[in-house]
Amino acid sequence: MAGLELRNPTMNAAGVLGISAPLLKRIYEGGAGAVVTKSLGGPQRMGHSNPTLVSVEGGALNAMGLPNPGAEYFVEMIRELKGDGVPVVASFFGGSIEEFRDVALVLSEAGVDALEVNVSCPNVAEEMGMLGADPMNTEKVTEAVKEVAKSPVIVKLSPNVTDICEIARAAERGGADAITAVNTLKGLAVDADLRRPILTNVTGGLSGPALKPVALRCVWEIYEAVEIPIIGCGGISNWRDAVEYLLSGATAVEIGTAAMDGGFDIYGKIAEGIREYLVENGFKEVKDIVGLAHGG
Amino acid sequence: MAGLELRNPTMNAAGVLGISAPLLKRIYEGGAGAVVTKSLGGPQRMGHSNPTLVSVEGGALNAMGLPNPGAEYFVEMIRELKGDGVPVVASFFGGSIEEFRDVALVLSEAGVDALEVNVSCPNVAEEMGMLGADPMNTEKVTEAVKEVAKSPVIVKLSPNVTDICEIARAAERGGADAITAVNTLKGLAVDADLRRPILTNVTGGLSGPALKPVALRCVWEIYEAVEIPIIGCGGISNWRDAVEYLLSGATAVEIGTAAMDGGFDIYGKIAEGIREYLVENGFKEVKDIVGLAHGG
């Protein structure tokens, strides 16, 4: 995947449990092919105050507000993980193109295996503007990150756009080595008794099975729009979901909300399910089925 | 609602059962405040071939392809309904601004109580281009329809856009009397065994509970962006959902996919549930709670 050799195509989704080295290590021990950190910024952020997550039918709505200890602080965690032989993808964000570059440099020097540029968090848009809604900005950020990156650069896109292919092509032009599709859909939960929004941030990001059809469609469309590999993300709960993503054009998958029910071994279970699917259907490796549904 | 006095704020969603006068009458008898026709075009359309609908977790994915007998043909159905005292909203679409105007004229002369302009169907975009993704086109279409309309004009928006407020404001500028938010989210279902998309049209529109958080967020945002009333639509399955829409800024609601489980009496049940909520919470009428959650 984008120059990386992973033992299997599963990862945790950014922001899901990636706040410390021991938790990320447990995800790896749970069977993931690589682990993804919480999105890291320059300065430390405390995130939004509670309620920050509530389940809705078919999924969860969250507005954590990108809490993170700051990229510099996290360097040691990355070193610890690398010391234990865990492949690490560092997710990160910035408030400006310069910050994106600076953070990328810090993380890159810490020795991560790949960088995942988060231009798509729906929960801090008012503070920082959702860069990922604009092709020009996406291209510029990608370029800036590529300038300093020593490892592959993955750009994570938002589904909250009119034409995701346009943004994917911008990332590709900017030099992205891969694309992660997608981040959460912007949603809202209101309580009829309290007569107010449930989340402190008012809106939040919809993840889980409810997101799956939209995310799968995004992967499908991006696969037809760019040449670089795609990491599928959104509502994957079992190996069947994961295979659907691979068939639609993803080379690997990230799994987030399903860890709520499934726990840490969900990564291994899904990886094993994919393997069995390949065997039963006479395929040798994951890449043999990537995008296969487009042929039908 | 936009100059209409309805016995209650519930309607069926466009395309859901609105293909014939007797079915629409049964919806009215089931308790709806008004009924909405299937989206009508100029020429007759057969729609896409099966599979055209499949359920996914938390909702349904459909790509009917706007089958309809043509607006002229449907005039008689409208007359029949009006003869029976049923308030009728005619949903319609066109392949060009001229067709939008022509169809609006036909339906308007048939005596409908309101026109709902469908600029947002995700399933025929390739054939006709999704007008509703572009503010300029939305404004022009709305203007053209307003020129010929004798009754209020409602513009139905798509959630598949980067900034729905921009489109809502364009509709308002074009003279829209109300906005329906929203149509379906563009999604995809792939089968791992068949290794192909399930729907003949490949992509389809996601409706039902999975859509609700996104649709509710759209209503919330539009309420803060325009002055005209909003009809909320997306995943409403019970009175609580409906009340959440009213509190978020909707003046009325449309209910579609829930008719799959609930049948025709779901409209009456939801209307009754809203009424009880108002009484229990000391409110007099629906308009007393419209947008109330914005105050919190």
Add this chain to the structure above:
Amino acid sequence: MSDWRTEAEAMRVVRLTKVKEEAGDMRSLHFADERCSEGVPGQYVMIWNPAAEEVPMSLASIGEDGNVSVVVRPVGESTEALCGMSAGDKIGLRGPFGNGYVVQGSSPLLVAGGTGAASLRPLAEEMVAEGLKPTFILGARSKDQLLMTESLVSLLGENLLTTTDDGSHGYRGYASTYADQLMKEKKYDMIYTCGPEIMMAAVFQVAEERGIPMQASLDRYIKCAVGLCGSCGLGPYRVCKDGPVFSSEQLREVRNEFGKSRMDPSGRAIKVDH
């Protein structure tokens, strides 16, 4: 969270276990599916050869062991594609959908025309299991088109009566005329019918004349099968969900459509011609 793949409305994929030649160029398609095996006579599935369209087919056998089947008459692209399938091939499945027949009364008459026998056979089985002795009229154009005679004879013995338009087997003439004749001889208290609509309308007429209640399984254009799109509209009813089986009362309500007009896929009324 619930596993939606077990919901009737989701697409399931199964392999055909057997494809059998039936009368004429009809084929029975056999497969194992737990949900279907919990279905009731009169219900249908949406069945999909992925090379063509998904179409409605009545459950023609409902085994408690999970094995079920449908009987397909090749009349167009999708039915031909289904008839061309072999054991081991994959089909898509939704359902079973619809209401099914309700066993009422003690002296039932079943009138089947063409593939209508498909949905009436499991009903007859249910009746026999409940100790009833249904009379079963099996009609077709000619002898070689008579469906599933073997299994019906072994189930019903001499209560299986055949009729062909050309007289090549059994009674010569319309099933409705034959039914009328039988009604003179014996007092039936419920008629069940499935077949060409013109035939069913004729049966309904004689049933009405004699004041005998009826249940008829109707055929309209099924798209969504879950009661949302309206394409199967029959008066105020959705054939896919409120039907496909309708009672005499309901048939009276829709008398200006039943046997006369139906909607084409666009929603325009066209003539019922068979």
Add this chain to the structure above:
Amino acid sequence: MSDWRTEAEAMRVVRLTKVKEEAGDMRSLHFADERCSEGVPGQYVMIWNPAAEEVPMSLASIGEDGNVSVVVRPVGESTEALCGMSAGDKIGLRGPFGNGYVVQGSSPLLVAGGTGAASLRPLAEEMVAEGLKPTFILGARSKDQLLMTESLVSLLGENLLTTTDDGSHGYRGYASTYADQLMKEKKYDMIYTCGPEIMMAAVFQVAEERGIPMQASLDRYIKCAVGLCGSCGLGPYRVCKDGPVFSSEQLREVRNEFGKSRMDPSGRAIKVDH
């Protein structure tokens, strides 16, 4: 489709049925909630006064009749907002979450500090109902801070032992020292503890010295409560889901964090200071 509002992770809204003054300026908040009444001792809810933040609180009573309560010590904005509520006010609820205590062995010692008594009381009740005779050390800074003494005395009689830092009631000194002393006198086979982490760490040390297994309910920064965000991380564990109750084995695994460091909301390590 499933009614997600009944899921633990969805926000439910209920009215407080009673708010009672407890020792010091603590308050017990009572409400009826079916899911909570099916909870087990050691589990917690996310409770929300909509004027402030949603925070974790242990179930302090778990009535089979659906009535439950939490005991809140006002230490900051949200806990003060909760303590200021009255019967009839609406709260938001998610949960119950977490694993809860596991009753093991025949001779249990419970060591509670401060509001830690909240989660240990329903455990003691369960034990008594099962015929065990738990020893319960209730510790506080001073007499007026001793929580729920009345109900604990009536439940446990002379097996309720108190200790205060200032000696104003019962034993004078730390609960851990007192526990150590009791362990000399009697052979306990499981220790349960909830309270300030420094206290629990001290109890753990004496338990380890004597080779007695322990279950401790830990406190970390809870945001999502469903095991997704990681903010409650304790070594490889999520306090919100893998905990809040941890065994001796697990405590050994996280010995360089337990009693020493925790993450602030940003994920930076800070000192455990109480």
